Amino acid sequence: MNKKIFSGVQPTGNLHLGNYLGAIKNFVELGNDRNNHCIYCVVDLHAITVKQDPKLLTENIRETVATFVASGIDPEKNIIFNQSRVSAHAEAAWIFSCVARMGWLNRMTQFKEKAGKDKEKASVGLYSYPVLMAADILLYDATHVPVGEDQKQHLELSRDIAQKFNNDFQQENFLKIPEPLIQKEFSRIMSLRDGTKKMSKSEVSDLSRINLTDNKDAIISKIKKAKTDPMPLPADIKELDKRPEAKNLLSIYSSLNDVTLEKTISQFSGKNFSEFKESLIQVLVDKLDPISGEINKLMSNKDYLDRILDLGCEKANNIASEKIKKIKQIVGFN
Structure with a gap:
């Protein structure tokens, strides 16, 4: 249809x-x-x-x-x-x-x-x-x-x-x-500074969001500074209910890669956030840096x-x- x-x-x-x-x-x-x-x-x-x-x-x-x-x-x-x-x-x-x-x-x-x-x-x-x-x-x-x-x-x-x-x-x-x-x-994508709040342009801190006009360096910096918790990444999706920042970052990775949250959890289970963030940065840069460059190019025309x-x-x-x-x-x- x-x-x-x-x-x-x-x-x-x-x-x-x-x-x-x-x-x-x-x-x-x-x-x-x-x-x-x-x-x-x-x-x-x-x-x-x-x-x-x-x-x-x-x-x-x-x-x-x-x-x-x-x-x-x-x-x-x-x-x-x-x-x-x-x-x-x-x-x-x-x-x-x-x-x-x-x-x-x-x-x-x-x-x-x-x-x-x-x-x-x-x-x-x-x-x-x-x-x-x-x-x-x-x-x-x-x-x-x-x-x-x-x-x-x-x-x-x-x-x-x-x-x-x-x-x-x-x-x-x-x-x-x-x-x-x-x-x-x-x-739903949440703030990088508070996993209980929706990502929003109105939030005071620019570190709370990845703007589509952000370049590669800005993306790297914001993800490295994104709030996490001290525990390794979970093995069970139910654990994420009490870990909003972990859930948000894993959800971003899943959505960008068109895979289920369960699959992402199984991929990174037990690993620390620093290792996961490197993978998240890579996929964000691959997906968004070309868009950012093209937006800036189009805005000049x-x-x-x-x-x-x-x-x-x-x-x-x-x-x-x-x-x-x-x-x-x-x-x-x-």
Whole structure:
């Protein structure tokens, strides 16, 4: 069965190893499958749910495109575009916000996590952005959406909106009900300084993450300084429940090599961290140093990156404009 796949990445700068293993690596594999029609969106409308520096946002949009291409996503075979240049996204988001129910949005745990204790000061956009995410997906009749555990709830909202719209306007199967694509054998990538916290660009210490723009020397230094524990590497996966830093580093190695965590444990069981880190450094440098070099090269050719976006936005607009036209007709707009 041919799959129509939609996914997006926020252009917030400093894309890191967690973004690569959790999303971009998977995008490349999906895009290389001839049976897939892939649409990859730089979701810049989502990015402004928190305040952005306008000049930096422009650069971050280009850097996200550069990261896609440097990682192996072919802009000729896949659509790469930025959301703000296709007006149907904002139009559909408003219409779908009139379909979605407050109770549905109140259940979204990500808003509670991101807004924190002072949610009264959070933007309305941060609260309602799952509706915009639904618009992103439903405009393209996406059959499948790659999601991590933290986004499954938002995809469920997209499905609820699609079903309610179809029922309310008696349009059977007009909005397609998307299915999740969840990566197998993937562990969430955690901070190199604290194995209980997710790897994040917002963490103060740059030593907590491997940025995709890090060169070989930076990668070596960060892994050598990565937090560990004093015991040898375990023989049993159950031991990792109480050893978050060991679990994180072993998971990174496993994900980069496309092998199970069990296989990695059997390979390094009983060895010390210094020996394991040498192997981890080698695979990280082999995989990421070429990507880093290519990102830096592409960022010096802004005209090329802008041409990719121009072409992608034209293709995306051709699809989305037809869908929003039909949506508006169904609703009753002239």
